[in-house]
Amino acid sequence: MDLHRHDECSSFDGYGKASELAKLAKELGHTALGISNHGNTNGLVQHYLACKENGIKPVLGCEGYFLPKYKEQHRGYHLCLFAKNKVGYHNLNALQYEGEKQKYYNPIWTFELLEKYHEGLICTSACIAGYLSQCLKEDKLSQAEKYIKKMVEIFGDDFYIEIQPYKISEPNLQEMVNVKAIKLARKLKVKCVLTSDSHRGRKEDFPTYLKMHEVAGHDLNHIEETYKERYMPSDSELYKRFVKMHKKDFKESTESIGKRMILNLKEIEDKCVEDIFKDYEEILPKYSDDSEKLLKSKIKKGLEEKGKWNKKYQERVKQEFNVIKTLGFHDYFLIVADYVNWAKEHGINVGPGRGSACNCLIAYALGITEVDSLLFGLDFRRFLREDKKKLPDIDIDFETSRRHEVIDYVINKYKGHTARIASYGLYKVDNLINDLAKVCGLPTDKSIDETEVRNNKKEIADIKKLCNKYIDEDGKLDKESLLCSREAKLYNSQYDDIITHFTKLYFKMRFIGTHAAGVAVTGGDILDYTALRIDKNGNIYTNYDLNDMENIGVVKFDMLGLGTMEELGELKGVTGSNPIYDEIVVDEKIIDNFNKGNTIGVFQFDKKAVRDILIKINCNCFDDIIAANAMNRPGPLSLHMPEAYAENKINIDEAKQSLYYDYTKESYGTVIYQEQIQQICVYIGGMSWGDADKVMKMIGGQSQSEDAKAEFERNKKELHDKFVKGAIKNGLTKQQAEEMFNTMLVYSFNKGHACGYSLISVKEMYYKTYFPTEFWFAKIKYAPNEDDYDKFCSYATKDGCVVFLPHINYSNERMRIRKVEGENCLQRGLSEIKGVGEKAAKEIVEERKRNGIFTSYDNFYDRCKSRVVNEKVIRLIKEYGASEFDKNIYIKRVTKYNSSLIGRDFK
Numbered sequence: 001m002d003l004h005r006h007d008e009c010s011s012f013d014g015y016g017k018a019s020e021l022a023k024l025a026k027e028l029g030h031t032a033l034g035i036s037n038h039g040n041t042n043g044l045v046q047h048y049l050a051c052k053e054n055g056i057k058p059v060l061g062c063e064g065y066f067l068p069k070y071k072e073q074h075r076g077y078h079l080c081l082f083a084k085n086k087v088g089y090h091n092l093n094a095l096q097y098e099g100e101k102q103k104y105y106n107p108i109w110t111f112e113l114l115e116k117y118h119e120g121l122i123c124t125s126a127c128i129a130g131y132l133s134q135c136l137k138e139d140k141l142s143q144a145e146k147y148i149k150k151m152v153e154i155f156g157d158d159f160y161i162e163i164q165p166y167k168i169s170e171p172n173l174q175e176m177v178n179v180k181a182i183k184l185a186r187k188l189k190v191k192c193v194l195t196s197d198s199h200r201g202r203k204e205d206f207p208t209y210l211k212m213h214e215v216a217g218h219d220l221n222h223i224e225e226t227y228k229e230r231y232m233p234s235d236s237e238l239y240k241r242f243v244k245m246h247k248k249d250f251k252e253s254t255e256s257i258g259k260r261m262i263l264n265l266k267e268i269e270d271k272c273v274e275d276i277f278k279d280y281e282e283i284l285p286k287y288s289d290d291s292e293k294l295l296k297s298k299i300k301k302g303l304e305e306k307g308k309w310n311k312k313y314q315e316r317v318k319q320e321f322n323v324i325k326t327l328g329f330h331d332y333f334l335i336v337a338d339y340v341n342w343a344k345e346h347g348i349n350v351g352p353g354r355g356s357a358c359n360c361l362i363a364y365a366l367g368i369t370e371v372d373s374l375l376f377g378l379d380f381r382r383f384l385r386e387d388k389k390k391l392p393d394i395d396i397d398f399e400t401s402r403r404h405e406v407i408d409y410v411i412n413k414y415k416g417h418t419a420r421i422a423s424y425g426l427y428k429v430d431n432l433i434n435d436l437a438k439v440c441g442l443p444t445d446k447s448i449d450e451t452e453v454r455n456n457k458k459e460i461a462d463i464k465k466l467c468n469k470y471i472d473e474d475g476k477l478d479k480e481s482l483l484c485s486r487e488a489k490l491y492n493s494q495y496d497d498i499i500t501h502f503t504k505l506y507f508k509m510r511f512i513g514t515h516a517a518g519v520a521v522t523g524g525d526i527l528d529y530t531a532l533r534i535d536k537n538g539n540i541y542t543n544y545d546l547n548d549m550e551n552i553g554v555v556k557f558d559m560l561g562l563g564t565m566e567e568l569g570e571l572k573g574v575t576g577s578n579p580i581y582d583e584i585v586v587d588e589k590i591i592d593n594f595n596k597g598n599t600i601g602v603f604q605f606d607k608k609a610v611r612d613i614l615i616k617i618n619c620n621c622f623d624d625i626i627a628a629n630a631m632n633r634p635g636p637l638s639l640h641m642p643e644a645y646a647e648n649k650i651n652i653d654e655a656k657q658s659l660y661y662d663y664t665k666e667s668y669g670t671v672i673y674q675e676q677i678q679q680i681c682v683y684i685g686g687m688s689w690g691d692a693d694k695v696m697k698m699i700g701g702q703s704q705s706e707d708a709k710a711e712f713e714r715n716k717k718e719l720h721d722k723f724v725k726g727a728i729k730n731g732l733t734k735q736q737a738e739e740m741f742n743t744m745l746v747y748s749f750n751k752g753h754a755c756g757y758s759l760i761s762v763k764e765m766y767y768k769t770y771f772p773t774e775f776w777f778a779k780i781k782y783a784p785n786e787d788d789y790d791k792f793c794s795y796a797t798k799d800g801c802v803v804f805l806p807h808i809n810y811s812n813e814r815m816r817i818r819k820v821e822g823e824n825c826l827q828r829g830l831s832e833i834k835g836v837g838e839k840a841a842k843e844i845v846e847e848r849k850r851n852g853i854f855t856s857y858d859n860f861y862d863r864c865k866s867r868v869v870n871e872k873v874i875r876l877i878k879e880y881g882a883s884e885f886d887k888n889i890y891i892k893r894v895t896k897y898n899s900s901l902i903g904r905d906f907k
């Protein structure tokens with residue numbers, strides 16, 4: 001076994017992905033493979049899965065940083081720990097987390113911590129940078145002895161001394177340390193193991209490995225000498241290296257010492273269990289002692305408050321509840337409802353719902369969504385079924401600027417069971433070529449002159465373009481074709497094999513980042529699942545990313561940020577109006593605005609393409625709005641789906657003849673939604689719901705790599721045959737069945753999601769219709785860039801608003817709503833005058849607020865002239881007319897400005 005070993009998770013020091021390395025280990029005849037990255041456990045899940053995939057035993061560990069006693073500003077000595085079992089894995093995580101609290105670059109382990117968390121762990125003395133090696137190097141034999149004795153006291157038989165048969169940059173040092181260590185081990189009856197401390201898989205990847213160090217600015221001479229041979233060895237290579245290195249160093253034959261050390265590796269392998277992550281499944285903390293009862297009462301209370309606790313709703317709730325009960329998901333719903341309602345109670349604006357959670361009436365009853373799935377005809381089975389078994393995703397939109405409050409709430413509420421989630425920053429074309437360019441002869445920094453910088457930048461852009469040409473939509477790189485291309489060969493010869501290095505580093509780990517939206521929640525102690533990292537703000541993060549967490553059965557909650565929620569919160573505030581969705585979806589004035597395509601500024605209905613759809617389909621009800629939203633994607637547009645929809649709507653009698661009309665009534669017989677496809681598959685094709693899911697997921701999945709394509713075609717054929725067979729049984733002809741299957745495969749969209757998002761649109765339209773000034777005020781306030789102000793002002797005037805130009809007596813720094821003769825108007829801000837700036841505008845406004853309006857230009861000049869409001873600013877204000885004291889002139893200018901705005905066309 002290659003025990004002490006690094007991969008890409010040792011940042012800029014290890015090379016190779018878990019999947020490649022496990023495969024290689026298998027090829028080399030290893031039956032197990034260790035992992036021990038520097039100071040982190042990031043790669044453990046991927047290592048575990050890759051080993052399982054290749055039929056070898058994963059040994060999970062970490063090469064951490066050790067100090068006998070904590071000292072400030074000391075990086076610590078290397079030390080390796082490996083988990084024998086679940087207890088050991090927990091303790092490794094606990095050591096990393098406790099070590100984080102006293103970290104210096106990396107978590108620091110001390111004797112005290114090791115004593116506390118040693119159970120289930122194997123400890124090995126690590127490399128030349130280990131404490132033992134350093135004692136031996138300085139010939140502090142009694143200190144070394146004391147250290148070993150202490151380790152044996154803690155770990156017993158599970159402490160091993162590492163012997164690394166590799167030369168390092170300091171001549172003869174490793175050899176000398178090895179000899180002393182073996183002698184000491186014999187004296188103290190401690191076992192030794194041979195380790196490689198390999199930092200890559202294959203020998204031939206050395207040039208790329210070096211490049212990686214060069215990118216990080218490491219000392220290449222040292223790396224070259226110490227790591228040249230540190231690729232993954234077979235057991236026999238390790239053994240031979242040892243024998244060669246220490247031929248005559250011992251009384252006993254070197255061969256028998258070497259053999260014993262290989263056997264000791266096997267002993268470690270046998271001590272470790274195969275399946276540390278086995279039986280991990282999605283478990284959540286218990287929300288209450290009787291979650292079932294609590295959930296029931298909350299559902300009832302919720303629907304009663306909405307005035308909907310009637311027979312029809314009760315019937316649907318009962319169906320949904322039975323599924324949730326069978327699956328045991330009570331706590332999940334209670335936990336989500338708890339933080340969503342907490343957010344609402346604390347004035348954080350929450351989206352009405354997204355994804356298939358909109359299809360769940362219980363989610364509506366609990367306040368998780370505002371989507372009444374019964375009212376909008378949304379099928380629960382798209383969201384959850386007894387045969388689905390996996391926890392559903394309930395993603396929630398929160399106003400972006402306050403989302404972190406919700407995350408903090410969940411973290412604090414389930415302390416010890418939660419953490420924010422890490423994300424792996426991988427090398428993509430941009431960051432990789434940028435990194436490589438610096439060390440492959442294409443610098444763009446101050447070391448070279450400007451012309452050269454320009455040339456190099458152009459060359460870099462061209463190289464990126466070339467690389468991108470060989471990457472498909474899923475990000476998969478076609479290495480061979482890229483390397484064979486004429487351009488690649490040219491670039492390689494000119495720039496130090498830049499393309500070769502690119503192909504080897506593409507998609508490898510570059511840094512560990514954080515995932516903004518996710519929170520992991522575990523049933524048991526979170527340290528049973530993952531080690532934790534603490535950032536400089538004290539936030540706790542998992543060591544794994546979303547994918548890894550999912551693979552070991554950790555539930556995550558997604559709290560997404562949506563800017564529109566901020567606007568809607570503002571609108572609620574300035575208008576004092578917040579209508580319920582049930583009413584506005586049938587409001588004639590609102591629907592009429594959709595019908596006319598008067599949707600500029602409205603969430604998801606702003607662009608021309610979708611306005612055209614609304615007009616085309618003669619949108620006159622909320623169902624049409626949902627359909628327009630769902631069809632506003634490149635697929636259905638290129639297929640002329642809106643035209644078909646419109647036609648069916650007009651020729652409804654003809655549309656009714658369609659064999660699947662019963663399942664597509666809401667869209668006049670046009671297949672648009674995933675929910676419809678599921679029903680057609682089940683009720684016409686006689687398929688199982690599971691197969692119906694597969695058909696649904698198939699749609700839009702055609703563009704993939706060659707292998708995936710073949711697999712896709714096989715699956716498609718299988719599902720096609722099932723459908724056709726079932727449909728014939730249900731009375732269709734073969735041709736009809738085949739036609740139907742092919743029609744379905746064209747396009748589909750989750751109706752629940754389209755419905756939830758269309759509710760946001762309708763809410764926006766409510767404000768645009770009844771409070772246009774406030775609507776455009778909110779749009780402008782939250783506009784991402786100031787260049788949009790003019791455009792938005794123009795739209796506002798078209799909606800009947802009056803926009804006043806900046807004026808020292810009326811304006812604030814930025815746009816505000818001002819009442820003029822009883823009407824709300826938009827008053828542009830002083831800082832919008834080019835060259836005036838926020839600071840000067842603020843001073844003027846503050847002076848006016850302190851000492852009253854300005855009575856004349858001179859009065860303004862005398863009161864405001866300062867270092868910030870300087871002559872230039874005052875001149876600009878005057879030239880702009882913002883210090884005009886003749887009211888008639890100002891009003892005339894405003895009138896002229898407004899009619900010019902109405903006349904302008906931006907789209």
Ligand SMILES: [Zn+2]
Pocket residue numbers: 063078126127128129130197
């Ligand atoms: Zn080391």
Ligand SMILES: [Zn+2]
Pocket residue numbers: 004005006036063127197
């Ligand atoms: Zn190491």
